[in-house]
Structures are given as C-alpha cells and as structure tokens.
Amino acid sequence: MKLVIGLAGEKIVGAWLHRHLGVPEQESWRSSLRSHVYPDRVGDDRLGYDFRVGTPERTLYFEAKASAGADGEIQLDESEVERARTLKPDETYIVVYVSHVLDGARRRVTPLPNGAPGLAGYRLVGNALRLRFTLPR
16 A cells, blocks of 8 residues: 555656646656656666756755645655755755545645754654654645
8 A cells, every 4th residue: 555655646746746847747757656657767766855856046856755644744764864964055855745645535735844954843753754744724
C-alpha cells in the first residue's frame, strides 16, 4: 500500500506542478517511482527530492509526501534532509503534502512552509525526523 500511496502522491504533485509552473512531469520528475510510468531509468532517490524545476532565477526542488488520510505527519529520509540543508542561495526546497491521496473528493495538495532553520512550525516525532504539522483550513 505504501508504494501505491507514494506513486499516487508523486503523480498528483507532478500534475500540480504542471498546472502551476507549466513544466511537464516527465521533465521534472526525478524519483525512482517515475519508472512505474516512464521506463527510462532516469529516477534516483539518492537525490533527496522528487521533482526539480529550473527557472532563470532559481532551482526549485519538490519533495512529494502523501497519506491516505490527513494525519499531518511526514517522514524525511536522510537524503531529503541533506538536500534541504545544503541549499545554495538560488535554490528552494519545498515539501508538497497530498492528503487523502486515494480519495479524489477529499484530496488536497498543500505546499508546506519551509521550516529551516529550526523547523519552526513542526514537532519532531522520533529519531527519523518525522514532522507533524497542521493543515491550513
């Protein structure tokens, strides 16, 4: 079920990025889950992000996180934390949370505020850097 939720979340975020930034998902999608849709062997989870969008001024890195409900909790892997921690001045890291990912009627896409430095607005849960947050209404 985790694979289904993750893949659905990334597909939804890819479509969301296409709508908002005009970049086709095949150009921006970088995670290994893309291999379930595009058999091109381009995906690499070691990068620490799922989507990369370049603009003339900035490079935007997007990490998709999804859940079947709206529990307001995500887990960032070590590569994701490292990528977010080592940004250059012209780079931005954005976590995009998809709640109710498998329920089209209740689904919601929410870009989360960047908590660095100090992860303001988040509460650490455990040692794996799981973050809890409140979805805006």
